[in-house]
Amino acid sequence: MTPAKIDALKTELAKEIDGQKKFSQEMVDMIFSFGELGFQEVETSRYLIDILKKNGFTIKEGISGIPTAWTATWGSGKPVIAVGSDIDCIPKASQKPGVSYHDPIVEGAPGHGEGHNSGQPLNVTAVLALKKIMEREKIPGTIMLWPGVAEEQLATKAYFVRDGFFKDVDACIFTHVSNNLGTSYGDGGMTGMISVQFKFEGQASHAGGAPWRGKSALDAVELMNIGWNYHREHMETTQRSHYVVTDGGDQPNVVPSKASVWYYFRERSYPKIMQMYKDGVKIADAAAKMTDTKMTYEVLGSAWPGHFNQPIAEAMYENIKMVGLPKWSDEDQTLAKAAQKEMQSPADEGKPTEGLATTLGVLRKPALTPSAGGGGSDDIADISWNLPTIVLGYPSNIPGLPGHHWANAISMATPIAHKGVTAGAKAEAMTLLDLFVKPEILKNAWTYFNEVQTKDTKYTPLISKTDKPAIQLNKKIMEEFRPEMKKYYYDPSKYATYLEQLGIKYPTTTREGSSTGK
Numbered sequence: 457m458t459p460a461k462i463d464a465l466k467t468e469l470a471k472e473i474d475g476q477k478k479f480s481q482e483m484v485d486m487i488f489s490f491g492e493l494g495f496q497e498v499e500t501s502r503y504l505i506d507i508l509k510k511n512g513f514t515i516k517e518g519i520s521g522i523p524t525a526w527t528a529t530w531g532s533g534k535p536v537i538a539v540g541s542d543i544d545c546i547p548k549a550s551q552k553p554g555v556s557y558h559d560p561i562v563e564g565a566p567g568h569g570e571g572h573n574s575g576q577p578l579n580v581t582a583v584l585a586l587k588k589i590m591e592r593e594k595i596p597g598t599i600m601l602w603p604g605v606a607e608e609q610l611a612t613k614a615y616f617v618r619d620g621f622f623k624d625v626d627a628c629i630f631t632h633v634s635n636n637l638g639t640s641y642g643d644g645g646m647t648g649m650i651s652v653q654f655k656f657e658g659q660a661s662h663a664g665g666a667p668w669r670g671k672s673a674l675d676a677v678e679l680m681n682i683g684w685n686y687h688r689e690h691m692e693t694t695q696r697s698h699y700v701v702t703d704g705g706d707q708p709n710v711v712p713s714k715a716s717v718w719y720y721f722r723e724r725s726y727p728k729i730m731q732m733y734k735d736g737v738k739i740a741d742a743a744a745k746m747t748d749t750k751m752t753y754e755v756l757g758s759a760w761p762g763h764f765n766q767p768i769a770e771a772m773y774e775n776i777k778m779v780g781l782p783k784w785s786d787e788d789q790t791l792a793k794a795a796q797k798e799m800q801s802p803a804d805e806g807k808p809t810e811g812l813a814t815t816l817g818v819l820r821k822p823a824l825t826p827s828a829g830g831g832g833s834d835d836i837a838d839i840s841w842n843l844p845t846i847v848l849g850y851p852s853n854i855p856g857l858p859g860h861h862w863a864n865a866i867s868m869a870t871p872i873a874h875k876g877v878t879a880g881a882k883a884e885a886m887t888l889l890d891l892f893v894k895p896e897i898l899k900n901a902w903t904y905f906n907e908v909q910t911k912d913t914k915y916t917p918l919i920s921k922t923d924k925p926a927i928q929l930n931k932k933i934m935e936e937f938r939p940e941m942k943k944y945y946y947d948p949s950k951y952a953t954y955l956e957q958l959g960i961k962y963p964t965t966t967r968e969g970s971s972t973g974k
């Protein structure tokens with residue numbers, strides 16, 4: 457295919473995606489309203505599967521034994537390109553969109569306080585636009601859509617790899633919400649991690665009447681945490697570790713016979729993650745000995761530190777430059793600034809964070825030194841160590857917010873999110889077209905993968921052959937909140953937007969709820 461022809465097709469893709477704005481907005485708003493936690497993305501998956509089925513995709517449901525996981529494929533032959541994005545949300549992050557202060561839709565309920573409601577709408581929009589062109593132009597190849605289930609628990613992508621769902625895939629484009637349109641390659645300095653729950657079992661007794669007959673499992677949890685926190689002093693600065701007590705007993709007058717604590721152990725390389733894991737087990741074991749309780753542990757999730765593909769990132773960045781940032785309205789900027797003020801957003805590079813991004817981000821290069829970094833993790837890395845993979849970030853969120861917080865849901869069913877998705881869909885569709893019609897990109901991608909990325913570092917899964925996805929997670933929380941949340945599911949047959957359905961004036965920046973904040 458000539459460069460002129462490819463350019464013409466890209467222009468056509470952008471036009472087609474602009475024409476699908478209403479469709480993209482409905483998907484973004486719908487998934488926002490479902491607000492489902494990891495492993496419980498029942499409505500979200502059903503909704504996406506129905507759309508993809510209607511559009512001629514072949515669906516495989518329940519992959520890796522995970523009820524809400526699936527693949528949707530269309531096309532035939534090589535290359536096979538996977539397109540993914542996460543779908544789960546954040547506990548206690550329920551928030552009315554378009555409102556700059558804390559105002560939950562359902563008090564205490566989960567919500568899209570990260571923005572995972574927008575990635576699949578972006579992918580579906582991009583892929584359907586591309587499919588039309590592939591059919592007409594008879595471009596060979598296969599597209600495989602797939603969801604990042606329970607990304608917040610980093611709990612599924614290593615299983616998809618282990619169970620062979622990516623073994624015939626030539627490359628993967630992943631999308632993740634951001635506050636700019638951009639991508640990166642190499643090791644960006646993030647951590648990998650293993651998530652482990654430790655359970656202690658002791659013996660109950662009357663805490664007042666016969667405390668000497670009890671063996672407290674909660675004591676074991678507390679001693680483990682004390683041990684770990686002393687251990688922290690002697691760990692490298694790149695580590696991150698944190699825990700929550702998932703069971704601390706029932707009531708004070710019963711010596712807790714059962715208690716458990718859930719740890720995330722994060723580091724910058726596989727051997728260091730495994731060392732932390734070993735240290736954690738040792739300290740848990742010692743706590744069990746001190747309290748004469750029994751200890752068991754279970755892996756709930758894992759992720760490698762990310763490394764992304766240079767040739768595909770460079771191809772993507774060319775398209776990103778062509779697409780550019782969305783045009784923000786005064787209303788969009790007013791909401792963003794009010795949210796930043798509300799959250800006391802920190803200064804970025806000496807300048808106060810102000811409003812939405814108006815300068816396109818750069819193509820981010822690898823972290824300067826291997827020991828630099830330390831921060832969050834994403835199990836997309838387990839895919840990225842098995843085949844050339846990149847992550848496209850798109851500007852559906854507001855800069856300078858805390859992350860994993862209700863404030864990160866403020867923009868996620870507003871024109872900010874919708875515009876970000878449209879821009880991202882264009883960049884993705886154009887890059888997918890490149891991958892299908894320019895075989896040299898894939899060839900270079902695999903050369904980079906084999907000769908640079910995996911030259912000295914080989915992928916060893918953090919999960920074992922017998923570990924199972926923790927599909928029981930979040931079940932109880934969703935059962936508690938779903939009946940109330942259902943009342944607020946988006947109904948596009950009645951309302952143009954979710955903002956309209958909730959009766960929110962856009963933007964709402966004062967607590968009286970009437971001002972446009974100008």
Ligand SMILES: [Zn+2]
Nearest residue numbers: 542570607632
């Ligand atoms: Zn995420």
